[in-house]
Structures are given as C-alpha cells and as structure tokens.
Amino acid sequence: MDTIHILIADDHTLFRDGLKALFGSLPDTEVVGEAATGTETVALAEELQPDVVLMDIQMPGLNGIEATRRIVQTSPHIGVIVVTMFEDDDSVFTAMRAGARGYVLKGADQEEMLRTIQAVARGEALFGPAIAARLQSYFSLPKPNAPPEAFPDLTEREREVLALLAQGFNNGDIARQLHLSQKTVRNHCSNIFSKLQVADRAQAIIRAREAGIGRTGGVLERNP
Secondary structure, X not given: OOOEEEEEEOOOHHHHHHXXXXXXXXXXXXXXXXXXXXXXXXXXXXXXXOOEEEEOOOOOOOOHHHHHHHHHHHOOOOEEEEEEOOOOHHHHHHXXXXXXXXXXXXXXXXXXXXXXXXXXXXXXXXXXXXXXXXXXXXXXXXXXXXXXXXXXXXXXXXHHHHHHHHOOOOHHHHHHHHOOOHHHHHHHHHHHHHHHOOOOHHHHHHHHHHOOOOOOOOOOOOOO
C-alpha cells in the first residue's frame, strides 16, 4: 500500500503528539498536518488533501461532527475517522450521518488504529469492536413505531438547548438550567444554527416552533 497521509484533528496537544509518535514509528503512514479546531481542520483538509482525517468530536468553535460533514461534502474521497472518548449511540450515529467512515475510541490499541486507518484509506468503512457491538445491538432491537424525530442531526444536548431557545431563554438562563458554561452554550447554539442551516437565533426559534418544539412547556422550567 502507498504511504497513507494523515491529518490529526484534536485540541489536546499531548494526544496529537502521541499519535504523531505512533505514526512516525509505523511504515507507510505519514502525518501531513495537525489542527486544534474544527475550522482549522476543514481548511487544512482542503489544502493538504490527506487520505485520512483523525477527528475528535469536541473541539473549540466548530465541532468535529460539523467539520466532518463539511469535509465530506467538499472532498468525499477523504476518509474521516472519529477518534473520541464518547461511545453513546447519539455520538456514534450522528458521526455516521455526517459521513464518518470509521469510529475508534481513544485508548484503542495500535493494531486497531492502524487497521481502521488502512481500511478507510482503501475506501472502506470500519468501526472498532466496541462500536461494532453497539451497532449490532442497536439494529437487533425491535424499534417501536414512532413519528420521525425533528432535526435528527442534533444531539440530545443540542435538542435541549434548542427547546430552551424556542421558549425565549437567553444563554445565561440556558447555562444555569443545564449546568453548563456560557461558552459551551454558545458552542451548542453555533452547532444548532449550522445544522438547521439558519443564520441566527430568531430563525432557529422559528424552525423549532414550526416543528412543535418549545411552544408549550419544553424540557425544563424557568428558574424563579
């Protein structure tokens, strides 16, 4: 196999350094770039055209899911592998919908990481054993008949934030209700606007209320 060119996207320097050391010791792999934010990742992917992007989910500003979606839209030949600590169904399926072709948990051994990178570089999709077991379990369970969920690309937390937005809560209120920092709430709002393809808060509220979100009650009550 030809040398696999890799772009590492993670906001933790030590984790990036660890991956660089790993790939520097392996044959047929080369790290061609690294990024600490989603926006930087999208720009470098377009510039460097790597074979594979190793993508963290939680990064400042643009998150890894939206960065994945943008990279796949503009450069579908680039294989994105999500490398994260999160193995919940919501994170896994949101990443898959965004176009990720691999999903590896941080802490995976060298053999699993290399096998996934090689498969994705060949144009295949490969998910680690823990994720594969979760997918098998998910698809083997009988699914109740239910109406389609509004805005399926939103994570559960983003739906909570959107519901509160639609009720007229400001970022400070939402941060207190959900026990988050205001910076985290701003990041969630940015992701929501991007996924709903709206320009601002007002348009997001309109979309939410049209879908029946936030009209009455909502997920939480306003603090007295």
